[in-house]
Amino acid sequence: MMPCYEQETPGRLGPLTRLKALQLVIGLPFLIVLLFLYLMPMGIHSPCIQEKESLGPKPTLFGHRGAPMLGPENTMMSFEKAVEHGAHGLEFDIHLSTDSVPFLMHDHDLRRTTDIREVVPSASRNRSDSFSWDFLSTLNAGKWFLKDKPFYKMEPLSEADHEKARSQKIPKLRHLLDLARKEKKKVIFDLTRPPSKHPLRDSYVSVVVSVILASKMDPHLIFWLPAFDRDYVRYLAPGFQHVGRLQSVEKLTEQNISMINVDYKELFYGGLR
Ligand SMILES: *[C@@H]1O[C@H](CO)[C@@H](O)[C@H](O)[C@H]1NC(C)=O
Numbered sequence: 001m002m003p004c005y006e007q008e009t010p011g012r013l014g015p016l017t018r019l020k021a022l023q024l025v026i027g028l029p030f031l032i033v034l035l036f037l038y039l040m041p042m043g044i045h046s047p048c049i050q051e052k053e054s055l056g057p058k059p060t061l062f063g064h065r066g067a068p069m070l071g072p073e074n075t076m077m078s079f080e081k082a083v084e085h086g087a088h089g090l091e092f093d094i095h096l097s098t099d100s101v102p103f104l105m106h107d108h109d110l111r112r113t114t115d116i117r118e119v120v121p122s123a124s125r126n127r128s129d130s131f132s133w134d135f136l137s138t139l140n141a142g143k144w145f146l147k148d149k150p151f152y153k154m155e156p157l158s159e160a161d162h163e164k165a166r167s168q169k170i171p172k173l174r175h176l177l178d179l180a181r182k183e184k185k186k187v188i189f190d191l192t193r194p195p196s197k198h199p200l201r202d203s204y205v206s207v208v209v210s211v212i213l214a215s216k217m218d219p220h221l222i223f224w225l226p227a228f229d230r231d232y233v234r235y236l237a238p239g240f241q242h243v244g245r246l247q248s249v250e251k252l253t254e255q256n257i258s259m260i261n262v263d264y265k266e267l268f269y270g271g272l273r
């Protein structure tokens with residue numbers, strides 16, 4: 001006696017069974033691959049994946065030209081914003097006026113970040129350090145920021161900040177140092193050597209050092225970056241910390257420098273090592 005299901009011809013499956021087999025042939029490997037992908041991260045070892053408790057300290061940030069998305073760069077507003085947002089230190093740029101006032105300005109002329117083109121169009125391409133402080137102190141250093149919106153993704157300013165930005169002036173180095181001393185912030189800066197006919201061509205370093213010393217800032221908060229006359233600076237102000245550029249370890253050791261300031265894009269493998 002044969003059970004009735006054996007009556008089916010061997011090798012010939014019904015359409016429903018064939019579908020089930022197909023599902024199994026496709027579905028099972030699919031599930032296996034899926035399970036593998038799902039569990040795979042457990043086998044990845046990366047220094048980027050760490051327990052929160054084992055993380056090192058957060059990086060400390062210097063406000064580059066202050067907080068240049070929140071206020072016009074190299075103005076007191078910009079540095080106050082940087083302080084407000086917890087910057088560890090402040091970065092800025094110094095030029096010297098013809099009458100010995102170190103002031104904050106990045107560019108070699110005043111066109112981008114002041115209203116000089118409206119005030120004296122004929123002198124708008126003259127060097128930033130070819131003017132007296134009497135003149136520089138009359139310029140507006142904030143309206144350009146509201147008009148040009150120098151960053152692609154800038155939050156709109158509050159009404160108060162808008163007003164504040166509108167009235168920014170070029171700051172003296174002294175103003176910045178007063179803020180840094182009060183807030184105990186580190187400072188680092190680029191210093192532009194005046195051109196050949198400038199009265200401070202050869203004495204600009206000692207002028208800047210004496211302004212810093214007169215501010216009574218803790219000298220250990222000064223990160224001295226300019227390479228010119230470094231030994232003289234060490235003699236005038238032994239407390240400053242010296243910061244070098246990306247040079248060989250031998251060169252840095254020779255100059256007794258243990259910190260460097262470098263564009264992260266230059267930190268290729270060898271440089272970083
Ligand atoms: C700007 O530079 C020109 C050419 O060097 C000079 O003649 C002129 O006096 C300068 N203007 C100011 C306001 O310093």
Ligand SMILES: *[C@@H]1O[C@H](CO)[C@@H](O)[C@H](O)[C@H]1NC(C)=O
Pocket residue numbers: 256
């Ligand atoms: C190098 O710097 C350290 C710390 O700033 C200082 O103690 C040491 O005397 C310096 N050495 C030379 C040769 O300048």
